[in-house]
Amino acid sequence: MGDMNKNGPEAKLLVVDDEPNIRELLATSLRFAGFEVVSAGNGRDALAAAELHAPDLAVLDVMLPDMDGFTVTRRLRAAGKHFPVLFLTAKDDTEDKVTGLTVGGDDYVTKPFSLDEVVARIRAVLRRTQPQVDDDAVIRVDDLQLDDDAHEVRRGGTVIELSPTEFKLLRYLMLNPNRVLSKAQILDHVWEYDFNGDASIVESYISYLRRKVDIDPDAPALIQTKRGVGYVLRTAEKR
Amino acid sequence: MGDMNKNGPEAKLLVVDDEPNIRELLATSLRFAGFEVVSAGNGRDALAAAELHAPDLAVLDVMLPDMDGFTVTRRLRAAGKHFPVLFLTAKDDTEDKVTGLTVGGDDYVTKPFSLDEVVARIRAVLRRTQPQVDDDAVIRVDDLQLDDDAHEVRRGGTVIELSPTEFKLLRYLMLNPNRVLSKAQILDHVWEYDFNGDASIVESYISYLRRKVDIDPDAPALIQTKRGVGYVLRTAEKR
DNA sequence: CCAGACTCTGAACGTTTTCTGAGTGGGAGA
C-alpha cells in the first residue's frame, strides 16, 4: 500500500533475485506500488527478460548463481540496454565494489532492506533518469513537508532532525494521511524484512517521533493513537 | 448481513481453512454478505481451486495440514496469481511470524475473529486493490458517519471517540438501519466467535454507545430499543 | 580507537477497555 494505483502502470520493472521468497516479496510489493513487474531467478533469464520486455529499470541482486550482477549489467549495456539498475547487495560486500555502482544514475540498497526504502529508491532513480514525470519528491501534510531527495523534514519552515528509522516511519505515515496503520503494517513497510522482534518497537519510535514532530502542546497532534487499532497521521482539514 | 445483495455477487472469494467448523462459518457468512464463495481444506486443494475458479481474493489460514499459508501464497504468485490474500493467524502464534503479511494489499486477522471484522477487512482489501468501485469506505446514516479507513466516527461534524467494541457495534447497526437486530444477532456479528458470555453484554455496550452518540435529549434518539426483540438504528426519514 | 548516535529490548507505570454482577426503573400484560 502506501500509494494509490494510477490509471496505467507507473513503469515496467525487472526484478532479479535467486531467492524465491525475496523475489516474490519484491514483486508483490512493487506491483502494489503501481509498477508493472516481470521477474527472473538468474542472470541468463534476466538477460532474456530484458530483451523480451524492455523494462524501464531493473532491480538486480549482485549475487546470482550463474553470474554476478555486474556481469549481467555489462552484458546488458553491451546489448544496447541502457535502463538504470538498482543493485541489491549484502551488507558485508566490500565497499569499493559498491562505489562504482552509483555512476550513470544507478543506485544500490543493502540486504536486508525495508520495502518502502526500495520503492523510494526506485522512484528516485526514475526521477533522475526520466525527468519528464514531474513529481517533485516532496511529500506534504499540513505544515509538515518531507523532501526525499534532500532527506530533510520541516515543520512550518524549521528543520527537524530525524534518525534514519524515524525518517522512514514518518515518511510512511505521510504517504497515508488519515488512514489508520496497524503496527504490523508499519513493521512490514518500514523495518527490514528480516526483523523478527516485537511490534512494540513501533511504539517506541512513535514516541521518539512525537517528541520531535508534535512538540507544541496547544496545536492539535498530527500523530494520533487509535487504541487497539494503530496510528494515524491526522490532517487539520479533514473533509 | 450488512448490505443487501446487489444484482450479481460482489466478488468471488476462496476460503481455505482445515477446521470444517470455521470454514463453514466463514463460507456461510460471506455468502450471506453477498460474495460468491468456494472453499478448500488444505493447501493442495487451495492451489487447484485458485486455478479453476480464479477468485478475486483468498481468505487463507496460515496453519494448514500440508503446507503453511506462506508457501501457498508463494506458489500462487509463482503461478501468476496475484489476487490479494487475507491471512488468518492464531493470536498465540508468536506474532513475529506476521512479517510480510500486510504488503501488496494483503492483510491479516487473528483467530478468534468476529465475522463482521472479517467482512470489513475483505472489503477494505478489495477497495485498495480494485479501486474501480468507488465506494469510499464511509457509512452514513443521517448525520452520523463512520469512516473505516480513518477508523473515525462523526455526528454532524464533531468526532466521537469510541472503543474498539463500541466502534464495531455501531458499525453493525449502521450497516442495518431501520432493521431490528436481536442481541443474539449482534453477539454473533460483533463479538469473537468463541465468546461465551451472556448476551447482556450487548445491553451494556448499547448503553455506552448511547452515552456518546445520542447525547442531545431534544433530538430523536438514533438507537432505539424494541423491547423483547432487540435494537434498531432509526433514521429520521423513515416511517 | 574513542565518543556519540542509533537501534532494540525489557520493565514500570498509568490508562483504557472489557466483562460481570447487582440494583433500579419502567413497560406491558393480567
Add this chain to the structure above:
DNA sequence: TCTCCCACTCAGAAAACGTTCAGAGTCTGG
C-alpha cells in the same frame, strides 16, 4: 392497578494496551 420481566446503569475487577525510560549492544565518523 399490580406484578413480572426486561432493559438500563453503575461500580468494580481483571486484563489489555500504550507510553516512556533506562540500558545493552552496535554502528559510525572523527
